[in-house]
Amino acid sequence: MSDPLVGGVTAAVVGVSDFAPHLDLFCGQLGFEVTAEGTVPAEDATRLWGAGVGPVEAKLLTAAGAASGRIHLVRVGEPPADAEHPHTLDLGLAGIDVYTKDIEATHDQLVAAGYPWASRPATFEVPLGNKVVPVTEGFCLAPDGTDVVFVQPANARDTAAWDADPARPYTELTSVVCHVPDFDAELRFWGAEGLGMSVWYDVEFSSPGLEAMADLPAGTRMRLAFVSAADGSTARIEITHVADNPRGVDRRARQRPARNLGHTGWSVRTRDLDQALARATASGATVTCAPFEATTPLHGTARIAAVDTPNGIAVELFQPAGRAG
Structure with a gap:
């Protein structure tokens, strides 16, 4: 290729x-x-x-x-x-993600400024190779039905905004998220067989913390892939899929x-x-x-x-x- x-x-x-x-x-x-x-x-x-x-x-x-x-x-x-806010189980485009250095402060700051959140930030674990890593996230319900997902990762990857200005509290968009019915077709479109991006993470997992934060039924198993430039330097795509989706709306x-x-x-x-x-x-x-x-x-x-x-x-x-x- x-x-x-x-x-x-x-x-x-x-x-x-x-x-x-x-x-x-x-x-x-x-x-x-x-x-x-x-x-x-x-x-x-x-x-x-x-x-x-x-x-x-x-x-x-x-x-x-x-x-x-x-x-x-x-x-x-x-x-x-x-202008309804998409739910994690809805088909189509979901959140746009931004890294923050202090998610609790972000939550309090934005709620005080009039931007409601779906819930307080929550921490959940995701598999990474032979270990699991904690991620803390929260959904801000931004204007016109836009979901802004704030992420405070345990180990933040490099971002152009933080490289240019390490003192910034927030980055550029680090991810855009979609929930699709045909996961493999979307992966082929963006990956090596298609436009040539790198698929560097593709797992299926469940997490009580994720269920609490994203209002998911107990035991929900989600497949998640990250697709990005080979060096991970650009905003990546998060492709998600929940089999036997219990209640999602096709948006x-x-x-x-x-x-x-x-x-x-x-x-x-x-x-x-x-x-x-x-x-x-x-x-x-x-x-x-x-x-x-x-x-x-x-x-x-x-x-x-x-x-x-x-x-x-x-x-x-x-x-x-x-x-x-």
């Missing part, structure tokens, strides 16, 4: 009804910065996200200039009335970028868009937007296309101008 066509998730796409509450959270509380903003023209927005979206206001948020783990805020012109049809609120898609930089699309379709993806050239506040000047993964997750692929295949 040739060199990977993508490294990791460049940005999570988050649909908003109003920018202000998200800017208060991500910039005011978590230290992200608005590094680009503007409007995606109607013609380009229609190509990328489908007919009827019109011109789309957008803002690009980064943490300490990190090249991945970014947030694309896109304003939804006529959002649906509901995938309501998670469309620029049409719905909350975590609705991913944007991924590629070194060769044509090869990436060929590899994606061979791995079971559906092309929803053929390649076109545009300049947007989210992608810069680039060739852009869009696909749905084998499990219906919306992904924008873009090749920046001047980056040859």
Whole structure:
């Protein structure tokens, strides 16, 4: 297999009804910065996200200039009335993850600022090789149905934001999470047979601590894989699957970028868009937007296309101008 066509998730796409509450959270509380903003023209927005979206206001948020783990805020012109928070058992996109140095302080700070949590942070154990390691997490119920999962790992991996500014309390996005019915198909799409990312963790486990934090039935067994760049330096994808899912809702049809609120898609930089699309379709993806050239506040000047993964997750692929295949 040739060199990977993508490294990791460049940005999570988050649909908003109003920018202000998200800017208060991500910039005011978590230290992200608005590094680009503007409007995606109607013609380009229609190509990328489908007919009827019109011109789309957008803002690009980064943490300490990190090249991945970014947030694309896109304003939804006529959002649906509901903006429900996904449950861990729901099919489709789930949380966007951020490392914190002190999760208890984070919880108290954000609750006091008006951002409720599903529960207090909880610690649970996950298998890692021949041992288990503790992870402490908590779900913050952010605006417009967005779940922000704060993670205080026992041994934090390197992140670009903490490398650039070790004093920061928070990182860029460290993971984006999806719960899919066909786990192996999603793994093939992103892994060596598909876009070339590395699968460095693939386990099935249960944990009472996870059940308490994520409101799961007792005895729930979850399969979890981490997919990322080979060196783990970019925002990774967490693919999850619960067999015999007892009560999950399928949210995938309501998670469309620029049409719905909350975590609705991913944007991924590629070194060769044509090869990436060929590899994606061979791995079971559906092309929803053929390649076109545009300049947007989210992608810069680039060739852009869009696909749905084998499990219906919306992904924008873009090749920046001047980056040859």
